[in-house]
Amino acid sequence: MSKVRKPPSPRKTNQLRIIAGKWRSRRILFPDVDGLRPTGDRLRETLFNWIGMELPGARCLDAFAGSGVLGLEALSRGAGEAVLLDCNPVVYRTLTATVAQLEAGAGAAVICADAEQWLRRRGDQAPFDIIFLDPPFASDVLPEIVPLIHGQDWLAPGGLVYIETASDVSVAVPQDWSRIKERSAGGVVCRLYRRI
Template sequence: MTRIIAGEKRGTQLFTLPGDHTRPTTDRVREALFGCIQFEIAGAEVLDLFAGSGALGLEALSRGAGHAVFCDRYDESVKIIQKNIRKLGYDKRSQVVKNDYIHAIKVFKNTKKFDIVFIDPPYKANYYATAFGLLAEEQVLKPGAILVAESDAAVGIVDERYCIYKNKKYGKTHLTFFRWDKK
C-alpha cells in the first residue's frame, strides 16, 4: 500500500486502484523525487498529470504545497483521488479534473499557472512531448517552474523551451527534472 512519506500527513496510508490499471510511484522513488525539489514546494501550485491515486500531488500538499490539481481521465482514478483528498482533509487545497491530459491542460489557459508539474503517464504511451508542448503553449507555467517526468528510460529534451537540470535512476524508474526556461 502507498503512504505519505513526509510532512504533516506522514505515514497516512493512501487508497490505490486494484490491478495493473495504474503503476504507483514507489515510496523510494517518491522520497528521492521530493528530496530533489524540497526547497521548491512551500506554497507551490502543483499539477499532477496522469494522477492515478494522487500520491505525488498529495505528498506535495503534505510537505507544504499551497494547492494541487489532480488530472486523470479514468472514473476509477478520480474516485480514488477524491477519496484520498477527503481522507487527508485537503478538500480546500485540491482540485480534481476528470479529463485527458490535453483537455486538462487547456482548462487552465489564462486562469492558473503552476510552479511544479508531475508528468507520470503510462510509460509506453509517449505523451511527454505533447504534454510539455501544451504546457508551454497554453501558458500555464510560472517562470522557473519545475517539471518532473517519470519514465522507464531517461526523457531527453522534448521541447527547447525547457532545460534538464537533473536526471536520476532508481531501479527501473527514471526521473528527469526540467526547468521551464521562460523568464
C-alpha cells in the same frame, strides 16, 4: 508431530504511504487499474529532496495522478495547491475519497479529465510552479503534452517539471527547460527540469 503453520499475512498491495509532512505515514489506497504504476518510496523521496525548498505555497499539477501520491505528498509538505487530473472514473472516485479522508480541503482539486484535453483549455488559470508528468508507461502522450504545457504557458517562469518514464524513453523538451537533476532506478528514469 508436525507444527501447524499460520498462513502468511496478505500483502497490502494497493496502498502507499505519504513519506513526510502533515500527513506523514498516512496510507493512501489506489485501485487495480491497467497502467497505474505509482512512484515508489525511494524515487519519491529523491524527488521531494530535490524540490523541497520550492514546495511552500507552490501551485502543483499532477497531470496523470493515478494514486495521487505525487500531488498529495506535495500538499503534505507545504504546497499551497495541487490539481490532480485523471481520466479514469474509478481512479477519480478513489482520489476524491482519499482527499476527503485526508481532509485536504480547498488545496486539493480532483478533476476527472483527459490531461491533453484539459491542458488545451487554458482559460485564465494561473500557471503552475511545479508540474508532475508520470503517465502510464504504455502510453505515448508526452510528445503531445510537453509542447502543450510549453505552448499554453502552463509552467510559471522558474517553475519545475518532473518527468518519469521507462528508462528506454527519451523526451524532447523546450529549449527553455533546463535539466537540473536525473536519476535511474529499476528500469525507470526520472528527470527534473527548470524553466529558465
